[in-house]
Amino acid sequence: MENLLEIKNLHVSVEGKEILKGIDLEVKKGEIHAIMGPNGSGKSTLALVLAGDPRFEVTKGSIIFNGKNLLEMKPEDRAREGIFLSFQYPVEIPGVSMVNFMRAAVNEHRRYREEEPIPASDFLKLMRDKREMLGIDSQLVNRSVNEGFSGGEKKKNEIFQMAMLNPKLAILDETDSGLDIDALRIVASGVNKLHTNENAVIVITHYQRLLDYIKPDVVHVLYDGRIIKTAGPELALELEEKGYENLINTAKE
Amino acid sequence: MIEQQYIDLFETYRKEIDRNSASGLNKERDAAFEAFKKLGFPTSKLEDYKQSDISRAFDAELGLNLRNIPIPVNPYNAFKCDVPNLNTHVFFLINDRYYDKTQTNPPLPEGVFAGSLQTFSEKYPGVFNTYYNRIAASDNGVTAYNTMFAQDGFVVYVPENTVVEKPLQLINILRGGVDLNVNRRILLIAEKNARVKLLVCDHTVDDVHFVVTQVIEITAEENAQIDFYELEENSVKATRISSLYCNQQEQSKVTAAGITLHNGYTRNDYRFRLLGEYAETHVGGLVISDKRQHTDNFAFLDHAVPHCTSNELFKYVLQEKSTGVFCGRILVEKGARKSEAYQSNRNLCASNDAHMYAKPQLEIYADDVKCSHGLTTGQLDEDALFYLQSRGIPEEEARMLLMVAFTKDVVDMVRIDILRERLEYLIDKRFRGELLRCGNCNVCK
Numbered sequence: 001m002e003n004l005l006e007i008k009n010l011h012v013s014v015e016g017k018e019i020l021k022g023i024d025l026e027v028k029k030g031e032i033h034a035i036m037g038p039n040g041s042g043k044s045t046l047a048l049v050l051a052g053d054p055r056f057e058v059t060k061g062s063i064i065f066n067g068k069n070l071l072e073m074k075p076e077d078r079a080r081e082g083i084f085l086s087f088q089y090p091v092e093i094p095g096v097s098m099v100n101f102m103r104a105a106v107n108e109h110r111r112y113r114e115e116e117p118i119p120a121s122d123f124l125k126l127m128r129d130k131r132e133m134l135g136i137d138s139q140l141v142n143r144s145v146n147e148g149f150s151g152g153e154k155k156k157n158e159i160f161q162m163a164m165l166n167p168k169l170a171i172l173d174e175t176d177s178g179l180d181i182d183a184l185r186i187v188a189s190g191v192n193k194l195h196t197n198e199n200a201v202i203v204i205t206h207y208q209r210l211l212d213y214i215k216p217d218v219v220h221v222l223y224d225g226r227i228i229k230t231a232g233p234e235l236a237l238e239l240e241e242k243g244y245e246n247l248i249n250t251a252k253e
Numbered sequence: 254m255i256e257q258q259y260i261d262l263f264e265t266y267r268k269e270i271d272r273n274s275a276s277g278l279n280k281e282r283d284a285a286f287e288a289f290k291k292l293g294f295p296t297s298k299l300e301d302y303k304q305s306d307i308s309r310a311f312d313a314e315l316g317l318n319l320r321n322i323p324i325p326v327n328p329y330n331a332f333k334c335d336v337p338n339l340n341t342h343v344f345f346l347i348n349d350r351y352y353d354k355t356q357t358n359p360p361l362p363e364g365v366f367a368g369s370l371q372t373f374s375e376k377y378p379g380v381f382n383t384y385y386n387r388i389a390a391s392d393n394g395v396t397a398y399n400t401m402f403a404q405d406g407f408v409v410y411v412p413e414n415t416v417v418e419k420p421l422q423l424i425n426i427l428r429g430g431v432d433l434n435v436n437r438r439i440l441l442i443a444e445k446n447a448r449v450k451l452l453v454c455d456h457t458v459d460d461v462h463f464v465v466t467q468v469i470e471i472t473a474e475e476n477a478q479i480d481f482y483e484l485e486e487n488s489v490k491a492t493r494i495s496s497l498y499c500n501q502q503e504q505s506k507v508t509a510a511g512i513t514l515h516n517g518y519t520r521n522d523y524r525f526r527l528l529g530e531y532a533e534t535h536v537g538g539l540v541i542s543d544k545r546q547h548t549d550n551f552a553f554l555d556h557a558v559p560h561c562t563s564n565e566l567f568k569y570v571l572q573e574k575s576t577g578v579f580c581g582r583i584l585v586e587k588g589a590r591k592s593e594a595y596q597s598n599r600n601l602c603a604s605n606d607a608h609m610y611a612k613p614q615l616e617i618y619a620d621d622v623k624c625s626h627g628l629t630t631g632q633l634d635e636d637a638l639f640y641l642q643s644r645g646i647p648e649e650e651a652r653m654l655l656m657v658a659f660t661k662d663v664v665d666m667v668r669i670d671i672l673r674e675r676l677e678y679l680i681d682k683r684f685r686g687e688l689l690r691c692g693n694c695n696v697c698k
């Protein structure tokens with residue numbers, strides 16, 4: 001099967017400091033990949049670079065998404081091509097209501113596909129359906145974007161947005177951090193409901209915990225800007241048991 | 254000396270001025286004239302006018318319509334206000350004169366007067382003399398100037414225990430064939446337990462220079478509630494010097510908000526005196542400017558007695574080469590314990606050539622008070638911008654959304670639902686550059 005995402009020899013710097021030092025990664029439709037690794041290894045950088053965060057500079061390498069050169073695209077075009085990043089730290093935007101935000105986003109996606117804006121009643125129904133599917137409180141969508149949300153609410157809101165935009169590739173950056181077990185279940189079951197043979201998910205996490213709920217096909221370990229090991233789901237269990245230290249030491253040798 | 258031509262003008266035309274006004278207004282002129290001769294126009298040498306030299310606006314050849322030569326205009330035909338169909342009582346001032354052919358409005362509650370200042374001074378001399386020029390400061394040069402030349406204006410008088418449910422709307426129209434100086438007066442009185450809401454819209458119809466002085470005197474007697482909103486949509490050639498003076502008695506509540514959507518050179522003073530315990534003031538200002546527009550808001554909150562609350566929120570969005578000025582002074586007088594005074598000033602500089610001058614001033618002479626002020630000036634939040642873009646919203650649109658969002662809490666201060674919605678619409682249009690340069694008049698169309 002054709003690759004949905006193809007990263008080759010990706011080098012990324014921020015403020016002159018190299019953070020990613022040659023990443024190769026291939027993701028096919030229908031797959032779930034987990035990227036694990038200790039703090040500061042470059043996991044979030046990889047996620048943000050895929051979404052097009054302008055703070056990062058790609059110094060070498062290529063990213064092909066769905067046959068197109070991702071690096072030439074603005075963040076909004078990447079989103080409309082089907083990339084979705086669930087942020088580790090979702091931004092609070094006082095004064096922008098969730099309803100207006102989502103309406104704008106959905107309509108921009110439609111415009112990109114040369115479709116008419118969504119009729120108001122269809123939009124409200126879509127909001128309600130996705131909310132109910134994910135078991136999300138109606139209060140959340142009546143407020144300003146993430147304003148005053150708890151950590152758990154923010155992460156649920158990310159998954160809600162993912163459901164609304166129906167991406168081809170969802171990148172979940174530490175979606176499990178700061179979640180209690182109930183919120184974790186809601187978030188994970190949401191991701192599972194949205195996952196099909198037609199899309200792919202990259203789960204970035206420190207811990208095995210989330211992977212109990214979202215079963216990966218492939219597990220990568222990222223350390224010091226490089227993927228030092230790739231294996232099946234059993235790798236996550238092994239790491240949970242033994243930690244990263246052994247692997248890191250082997251990689252250094 | 255710039256003042257001399259106005260001093261000469263006043264002396265030469267004093268009889269004409271009086272003849273075309275009313276005795277109630279005329280008898281205030283002498284003292285004002287003496288004060289003006291002493292004070293002159295405020296210049297940037299005065300601390301409170303550091304960024305706004307008022308005298309410079311008067312350094313020009315300006316006509317004054319002292320003989321009240323009728324200005325041919327039918328506001329109903331010539332003009333459509335940007336805030337239509339508010340289901341309000343609508344009144345007009347053409348330059349500084351009350352437009353007396355106002356079409357029938359729904360009847361006002363008994364005893365309420367809304368109309369010409371001249372007429373009011375004759376019909377209600379007692380009330381007029383109690384309030385006219387009693388609240389305005391006697392030590393401000395531009396206020397004195399206004400009192401010298403003001404010949405008419407607009408009054409709302411709401412007697413004791415009377416509630417005016419429907420908002421009143423005053424539309425100020427600036428119209429003229431030559432550069433003009435206009436001196437406008439507004440008097441708003443709510444007696445004990447009275448309630449009223451007034452919206453004032455400023456528009457320019459003709460493409461000449463206007464220098465407008467405006468003195469607004471507001472009195473909220475015991476337990477009265479007043480909402481006062483102003484929307485400025487003047488042309489870039491207009492200079493507006495507005496001074497709002499408000500005295501508040503016990504348990505009164507006043508909400509005042511000024512929205513500057515389009516202007517040339519603007520100075521707004523908001524001077525509140527909390528004179529009765531448990532009085533409450535909410536004052537807001539929103540400025541959206543571009544080109545070389547200049548907007549200076551000066552707010553002075555005087556807590557004279559205990560247990561009063563004041564809340565200030567001023568926000569600016571400055572684009573292109575525009576300038577914003579804010580000075581917020583809070584005075585808590587000796588003995589005014591349990592005062593609560595909060596001030597917030599937030600500014601967005603959307604271009605490198607925009608300038609913001611902000612100065613909070615707190616003078617507190619009482620114990621046991623809660624006062625705070627916060628001031629920030631910056632650019633749009635890049636993280637928020639990226640977040641919106643990452644959901645597929647193009648950068649330009651995302652910037653627009655964030656700028657509109659930035660204005661929201663000032664707009665939320667407006668307690669007339671339909672006006673608030675209209676403002677949201679106008680602000681959105683303003684940021685998209687779809688608002689016509691001077692509002693929505695037929696001349697521009």
